[in-house]
Amino acid sequence: MAGTLFSILIFPGLLFLCIAGLIFEYVDRKAYARLQNRVGPPWFQPFADFIKLLGKENLMPCAANPTMFNLAPLFAFASVVTVFLYIPLWQTKSSFSFDGDIIMILYLLTIPTLAFFIGGWYSTSLFARLGSVRAVTQLFAYEVPLFMSILASALLADSWSLQKIAVYYAQHPAYCLFNSVGFAITLITLLGKLEKAPFDIPEAETEIVAGPFTEYSGKLLALLRLTIDIEMVAGAALVVAVFFPFALMFSPVVGFIVFLIEVLVVVLLLSLLRTIIARLRIDQMIDFCWKWLVPLALFQLLLNLILKGALS
Amino acid sequence: MHNSDRFKIPLGPQHPALKEPEGFSIALMGEKIMGLDIRLGYNHRGIEKACEERNYLQALYLVERVCGICSHAHATCFIQAVEEIAGVQLPRRAQYIRTLIAELERIHSHLLWLGVAGHEIGFDTLLMYTWRDREIVMDLLALVTGNRVNYGMNTIGGVRRDISPEDIAEILKGVDILEERTKYYIEVATQETSIIQRLSGVGVLTKEEVLRLDAVGPTGRASGVSRDVRRDDPYAAYGEIKFNVITDDHCDVYGRTVVRVKELMESYSIIRQCLKNLPEGPLTVKVPRKIPAGEAISRYEAPRGEDVHYVKSNGGEKPERVKIRAPTLANIQAVKQMLKDRYLADMPIVVAAIDPCFSCTDRVISIAEPKKDNRVISWETLRNYGIDWYTAHGIDFTELNNKFRKKLERV
Amino acid sequence: MRVGKMLHEVLRSLFQKPATNLYPAEKLDMPKNFRGKLFFHPEKCIGCKLCMKDCPSDAITINKVGEKQFEAVFDLSKCLYCAQCVDSCPKKALEATKDVELAQLDIKKLKVVFRANPESSDKNPA
Numbered sequence: 001m002a003g004t005l006f007s008i009l010i011f012p013g014l015l016f017l018c019i020a021g022l023i024f025e026y027v028d029r030k031a032y033a034r035l036q037n038r039v040g041p042p043w044f045q046p047f048a049d050f051i052k053l054l055g056k057e058n059l060m061p062c063a064a065n066p067t068m069f070n071l072a073p074l075f076a077f078a079s080v081v082t083v084f085l086y087i088p089l090w091q092t093k094s095s096f097s098f099d100g101d102i103i104m105i106l107y108l109l110t111i112p113t114l115a116f117f118i119g120g121w122y123s124t125s126l127f128a129r130l131g132s133v134r135a136v137t138q139l140f141a142y143e144v145p146l147f148m149s150i151l152a153s154a155l156l157a158d159s160w161s162l163q164k165i166a167v168y169y170a171q172h173p174a175y176c177l178f179n180s181v182g183f184a185i186t187l188i189t190l191l192g193k194l195e196k197a198p199f200d201i202p203e204a205e206t207e208i209v210a211g212p213f214t215e216y217s218g219k220l221l222a223l224l225r226l227t228i229d230i231e232m233v234a235g236a237a238l239v240v241a242v243f244f245p246f247a248l249m250f251s252p253v254v255g256f257i258v259f260l261i262e263v264l265v266v267v268l269l270l271s272l273l274r275t276i277i278a279r280l281r282i283d284q285m286i287d288f289c290w291k292w293l294v295p296l297a298l299f300q301l302l303l304n305l306i307l308k309g310a311l312s
Numbered sequence: 313m314h315n316s317d318r319f320k321i322p323l324g325p326q327h328p329a330l331k332e333p334e335g336f337s338i339a340l341m342g343e344k345i346m347g348l349d350i351r352l353g354y355n356h357r358g359i360e361k362a363c364e365e366r367n368y369l370q371a372l373y374l375v376e377r378v379c380g381i382c383s384h385a386h387a388t389c390f391i392q393a394v395e396e397i398a399g400v401q402l403p404r405r406a407q408y409i410r411t412l413i414a415e416l417e418r419i420h421s422h423l424l425w426l427g428v429a430g431h432e433i434g435f436d437t438l439l440m441y442t443w444r445d446r447e448i449v450m451d452l453l454a455l456v457t458g459n460r461v462n463y464g465m466n467t468i469g470g471v472r473r474d475i476s477p478e479d480i481a482e483i484l485k486g487v488d489i490l491e492e493r494t495k496y497y498i499e500v501a502t503q504e505t506s507i508i509q510r511l512s513g514v515g516v517l518t519k520e521e522v523l524r525l526d527a528v529g530p531t532g533r534a535s536g537v538s539r540d541v542r543r544d545d546p547y548a549a550y551g552e553i554k555f556n557v558i559t560d561d562h563c564d565v566y567g568r569t570v571v572r573v574k575e576l577m578e579s580y581s582i583i584r585q586c587l588k589n590l591p592e593g594p595l596t597v598k599v600p601r602k603i604p605a606g607e608a609i610s611r612y613e614a615p616r617g618e619d620v621h622y623v624k625s626n627g628g629e630k631p632e633r634v635k636i637r638a639p640t641l642a643n644i645q646a647v648k649q650m651l652k653d654r655y656l657a658d659m660p661i662v663v664a665a666i667d668p669c670f671s672c673t674d675r676v677i678s679i680a681e682p683k684k685d686n687r688v689i690s691w692e693t694l695r696n697y698g699i700d701w702y703t704a705h706g707i708d709f710t711e712l713n714n715k716f717r718k719k720l721e722r723v
Numbered sequence: 724m725r726v727g728k729m730l731h732e733v734l735r736s737l738f739q740k741p742a743t744n745l746y747p748a749e750k751l752d753m754p755k756n757f758r759g760k761l762f763f764h765p766e767k768c769i770g771c772k773l774c775m776k777d778c779p780s781d782a783i784t785i786n787k788v789g790e791k792q793f794e795a796v797f798d799l800s801k802c803l804y805c806a807q808c809v810d811s812c813p814k815k816a817l818e819a820t821k822d823v824e825l826a827q828l829d830i831k832k833l834k835v836v837f838r839a840n841p842e843s844s845d846k847n848p849a
Contacts, residue, residue: 037736462805
């Protein structure tokens with residue numbers, strides 16, 4: 001019981017995730033700045049921002065629905081924290097693994113977007129509503145290729161359990177190469193899920209201010225920002241667990257370090273991608289996802305089906 | 313909002329896309345723009361009126377502050393009009409130095425624009441890189457004129473500072489680096505897929521529409537209208553310098569980008585010619601503090617388009633009337649046309665593509681009408697008002713009117 | 724057409740020194756003829772007040788404090804830093820310095836007085 005509580009609240013749960021989220025936010029911002037030939041923020045900047053926001057006043061539009069407005073960030077936060085409990089970090093056994101958990105993880109990762117939609121919609125601001133609608137429109141475009149490419153990997157491993165998938169690829173590291181198309185698709189769609197450039201359409205600053213988050217301030221905004229940071233870590237961890245679970249090949253401590261380095265690499269790749277591409281328009285984004293990513297994901301699915309037959 | 317498929321969103325007066333306060337009210341249907349209302353007047357500073365309270369030298373510094381980016385444009389345009397009234401022939405060295413500063417300013421303005429355009433389409437990397445390189449030209453301007461913006465280079469009858477041979481070497485060095493960088497930006501702007509996707513086909517303004525709406529500067533030249541005051545009505549040293557007027561026939565934001573980056577290359581060539589042929593001689597000619605009575609219109613090709621200043625003197629130390637037509641005022645009408653049937657996401661870049669400067673543009677029109685409640689003035693009232701005004705000032709048109717009437721009757 | 728045209732450039736900046744600097748800690752120097760905060764040489768002033776006449780924003784006041792002794796009061800909140808007064812002064816009693824860090828929380832500190840007798844009093848209360 002105490003062990004369960006520890007893993008939920010301290011490690012690898014809440015506390016660890018909050019700190020990791022803020023540290024990876026720093027990594028992302030610093031890398032973004034260095035790629036743009038800037039100095040970038042000091043290491044404590046995300047922590048300082050977080051603490052500053054906690055001390056600010058919570059404002060809510062008087063026409064907003066208070067229940068939904070206040071609950072949506074909590075829902076988003078809870079769901080991304082839960083995701084992490086199911087990802088095998090350094091040991092072959094993740095904290096709460098069960099058969100079929102990969103499906104649950106993917107749906108848990110969808111909840112933040114829906115929560116942002118609800119929060120934005122019920123804050124009744126025009127910019128927030130436009131942003132919310134864009135967030136959901138975008139969801140329909142990137143979710144399909146993301147699911148297909150991750151499930152293609154699961155198909156080859158012949159399991160719906162993330163832990164078993166990870167173990168399978170740790171035993172056959174060479175098979176990871178078969179999933180490279182899926183990996184690229186996942187990285188790109190992850191940018192959409194995290195609402196980062198070129199898919200930062202829902203919160204396009206120059207068009208609709210901050211999208212769903214326009215009306216949020218103070219503690220709730222701090223929570224939302226932390227949620228996005230943790231979502232980035234969880235998303236990167238999922239990519240690592242599905243496509244490169246090499247951490248499982250080492251002893252726990254070394255394995256954990258390898259895992260962190262892999263997550264770091266994925267985060268840096270995300271930063272690089274958002275540095276070199278301009279924001280797309282929502283129609284271009286949907287075109288791109290359905291015309292290019294979905295066929296590629298289907299190809300990956302087909303490839304893995306054939307491979308599965310050939311390898312067994 | 314629940315019941316209708318159209319809703320209005322306010323872009324401005326305070327909005328992250330706009331660097332200055334300006335009201336755009338957009339009627340949206342989904343993501344599509346169905347209508348647009350532009351409202352000027354959030355940033356009116358009363359500069360024209362304030363000029364009338366100052367002597368010509370003081371007014372020069374005030375006019376320079378009409379725009380933070382094309383400050384030399386406004387100052388030169390104003391001073392050209394004053395010098396024309398005073399009948400002053402500028403020393404050639406001063407003309408060359410004015411041209412040089414004008415082109416350095418164009419470089420800084422166009423690089424700034426490229427960065428802003430990058431930011432508006434969510435490509436902050438381009439913003440960071442162009443603004444980094446823009447620092448080179450800002451430093452050059454600070455070196456030559458003593459300030460990074462509001463250069464204060466003009467004075468009545470010449471320029472205030474000379475250019476030393478060391479400065480010339482520095483400028484040539486800076487221009488070489490900038491030319492190299494600009495070539496790179498031309499490649500980026502014309503090759504990077506996501507930029508082309510966001511720019512081409514956006515904000516289309518055909519040649520006919522440019523002529524109808526009187527768009528000026530790069531906005532017009534990108535639609536194939538070859539108009540450039542520097543060539544059509546040369547001022548300063550432009551008459552003695554060879555350069556091409558860049559035009560493009562894409563008619564969209566992409567075309568405007570191409571025109572601007574190519575104009576940068578022309579600017580480098582103009583600067584080199586200026587420095588090579590810099591004549592020796594004095595910097596200023598003496599101009600009396602009192603400017604003789606008269607009026608003049610002066611035109612100037614600012615980075616954003618044609619800038620027009622009108623100055624009227626009554627023979628005193630202060631101008632009687634100053635009228636400024638900033639290029640944005642000519643271009644802002646075209647925005648409505650450009651945004652027809654476009655998406656909300658195109659709005660920031662289309663507005664940015666005319667390189668707007670709203671505080672230069674802001675105007676207040678007050679209607680002097682005896683009956684206060686009626687804001688609409690009929691032609692007859694206006695005519696009578698004019699006749700009354702002139703009669704009160706001792707000018708009688710009765711005789712002239714009779715003459716014209718007779719002429720008309722004969723026809 | 725190419726996706727990621729700037730890839731090469733951004734990767735190269737990883738190995739370059741950043742173009743920005745940590746401002747309050749590191750400061751850049753202004754060029755030699757920079758038009759910053761004004762400096763007044765009271766011993767050179769002859770009290771012609773041409774600077775006052777030409778100042779576009781009435782930022783400068785010359786007061787007579789004694790026989791051939793003048794003090795200057797600058798209102799930095801009004802000053803445009805055009806340095807026209809420096810050009811107008813026939814005796815070069817005014818000088819533009821490179822000082823650009825003039826922000827103040829207290830508006831009173833923006834009023835700078837250059838006393839006629841610099842040794843006896845505080846030249847620059849700001």
